[in-house]
Amino acid sequence: MVRRNEAKMNNRHQTKKRLSGLLWTLLLLTIFLAGLLIWTVLNIPRPLPSLSRETAEYLAMSGVNNPVTAVLLNFRGYDTMLEVMVFLLGAMTVWSITHAPFPARVANPSPVQATAVRLLTPLVCLIGGYLIWQGAYQTGGAFQGGAVLSAGVVLLLISDFIWVPRMHSLPLRLGMAVGPLLFVILAIWGVITEGSLLKLSPENAWAYLLFLEAGCGISIGLTLAAFFAGGRPLGDLREEPYKADQDDGEEG
Amino acid sequence: MISAESWIIVPVVAPLSGALLSFLIRRGSVIISMTAAALNGLAAIILVKQFLQAGPAVYAIGGWNPPLGITLHTDGPSLIMLAMTAVAAIAICLYAWGYFSLRIDEPVRIGRAERQESFFWPLWMLQLTALNGLFLSGDIFNLYVTLELLGISAAALAALSGKTSALIASLRYLLVSLLGSLSYLLGVVFIYKTYGVLDLVLLQKMAGMEPGVIAALAFMSVGLLLKTALFPMHFWLPPAHANALAPVSSILSGLVVKASFFLLFRLWFDIFSPVLPASAFSLMGFLGAGAVLWGAIQSLRQKRLKLLIAYSTVSQLGYLFIAFPLAFAGGTSQAWSTVLFMAAGHACAKIAMFMAAGNILLHIGHDRIKDLAGIRAHLPITSFAYAAAGVNLIGLPPSAGFVAKWMMLITALSTHQWLWALVLLAGSLLAAAYVFKVTSQLFVIPPDTTLIMRHRSAPLLEWPALILALISLLMGLMAPYPLRLLEIGVTPEVVMLLGGGP
Amino acid sequence: MTNLLYSFTGLILFIFGFFALIVCAQPLRKILGCNVMATGIFLFLVATSYRADAAAIDPVPQAMVLTGIVVSVSVTAVALVLATSIRQASDPFIARRKKKAKGDARKKQ
Amino acid sequence: MDAGLTYIYTCFDIVLSAALLWLAWQLLRSTDIFKAIIFFICFGLLMSIAWVRMHAPDVALAEAAIGAGLTGPLFLAALRRMELGSRKERRIDGKEERSEDE
16 A cells, blocks of 8 residues: 555655646646637627538438438548548557557456346447437437447457457458448449549438448447457467567667 | 549549558558559649649539538649659658568568558558548548548557657657647637638638637647647657658658648638738748758757758758748749749658668668768668758759759848848758768768678669659759649639539 | 537637646646547537527538547547557566566467 | 526536536546546536537437547556556456566
């Protein structure tokens, strides 16, 4: 216990020392910034402009009833394509930096957790799937459904089922790349059939968007789980012949 | 059925699908990335040809017109940057292929080189997508997403070498670029709050002197200055660029820093030029002058070659910002030509320099400047490439740097702004100092110790550096062609019904 | 009235996050500060589109905020993994244990 | 929306904003990092209430699911991995394993 208080003491001591220094100038700076910002917000002309008129006008042609999903996937679909790529890029970066930590040598997962996982996983898939499906006409969509799906996968990761960290990375990579791949395919398909990137013909746009949303939901679910796993799946380690990677400085 | 004008989407879609495929098929990632870079080069050529015939083009994505949809623009400046990125991308792909194939059969650390290569190609292709997306996009929120994509992939590439110092530099770089993107986003929010419109062309028509616009411009400029590492905010650049792998540091120094500068220049000169006071431009000039002098002095003090080149990036960026007050006096299209010429020349020269430094590091294991004597015997092409790129940095006659500095000097003298002329000359002298500091080691001093070469020099490593150095050297000779590109209407006059139909 | 109140809250959150990002030394706190900053900007953005009757709500800011949340999650995840691997690389105790664990994993395969 | 209802709404807004600001201040000032992360999760949940109040249900769902529901555990997992080796290793069965480097 002594060691814990020590850490807390020097932490508080450290904060006190830092508070007196450059902090006061920074405090003044931020208060001045806050004043400036609030003055600007007050002077912005009152009838705040909004694009709700245009969205309502073309909502019928976008294939979905929920205006937010329409803006997200159809009117500004190019934004979402890049943004799903940012998500996959995050997973690539996490995988390129380190490998997933080795599963803790725990005796056996407590039976309560094991049965809870067995019960919850199908329920999570059901709710996630419904949220993705519901995105077209109500609140919901690929991101929210994908987040719920990822909660299920994280549950599997926590409960230390032996096969989860040992999985080879190809199925995971395919699952993660499904959303962006569908986006790129739809984009090119839009150019071929309708003459403009990501342009969907109004009558069967709802089918394209539903298909696209399901793909994005799955890839977001797996990517968020990869963030939680914190590194490359251990299945990849078999490919790299193990050699103590000592850090000899003059790296290229 | 695929209309000719849909070539504009190839610079974004080709590297994007290249990144996805090379992420899935690890064995074929080199060939996939090569084809994506070649396709990108082809698209750049065709877009320039279309631009010369038909002038600026606007492409509404998904068929939705601006206030609601996003548009891609091709006008003079974005095409020059697109062409520069295409040329640099092909050279970097070739160099990286040679670099990784050489390092994989290196006995020291099996496994690390394979991991780096298997993740280098998708990350590099995503970075190329972000660069092309940023040069073409005409929507300020879309520019935020491309800036974010650029920031994360740059930090990921910087962290690829796995050393602890690289990881620390990459975390600092990521946090700084996140802070920059968030303040840029706050600027976007202010603009949306005042005008309710996100498209650049519509904004240009509406831009007026309102408190919301001033706050937006302030935040956007601070965010972009952070990402461009201008003088007071350059602390994160040298460690990130020096500790990265050779192909990665050439990408970071040559291309990534230019993208946020290009966005800043477009905002200040194309969209919000009526709103900005003269004092803002001279503030940029002073910061640029500080960057030029401080960067040059710092790079003179460096012991390691890669740190020297990283600090020279900081100083060369300063020149781009000195062009702000000069352009404010000279006139917009003339400003674009000086700045873009300097940026393109610097990109080729800096990439060639970092490739040369990477070759030296790969072949003799260290890059301490004082022990470089006698390299020219073993790596003649690399030494010549380094010297040719140095010529461009100093700004000697045939190179692009000379043409840009010459135009700046003329504008400075004609508009009686002596300070900037003085800073330009002092900067060139300092640049000459830190280039000769290295070339004297390479060429003049006789080799005293017998250098142990770790392996014979591979052609794929040396020739891309030489070609890029020669391009930056001879770019001055073919100066009139890019300038003609800028004379054709700066921004497209597009008839736009507010809330236009599909 | 609601627009102004939530706009001010969003701006003050932005300034809190900015302040924390500069002052705090631990990387974990800096990343927390970034998240608070991002949430502040999104609150400021959606406060623009608030209307009393639900029909005239403008969906574009909501789409922008969704994109922003997803982007800030991926940046946070990357920053956390970087901070963790820096911490583990620079800590002798973890490095030794990691090599031993990697050795056992190799033997088990 | 008669006057009574708008009055209630304004009170609710003021209380919610005050709570958000207090949580953010506590989040950044508290010394123990574990406490800060718990504050962050509460902050995320309160934010999703704010989104619902501003008629933005999609964002409320996303904020609750991703902002509080996943970023919080990400921070906790990172904290655990960082602390795992340095000060002490909390074994699952609770025995304190002696760590050499202190």
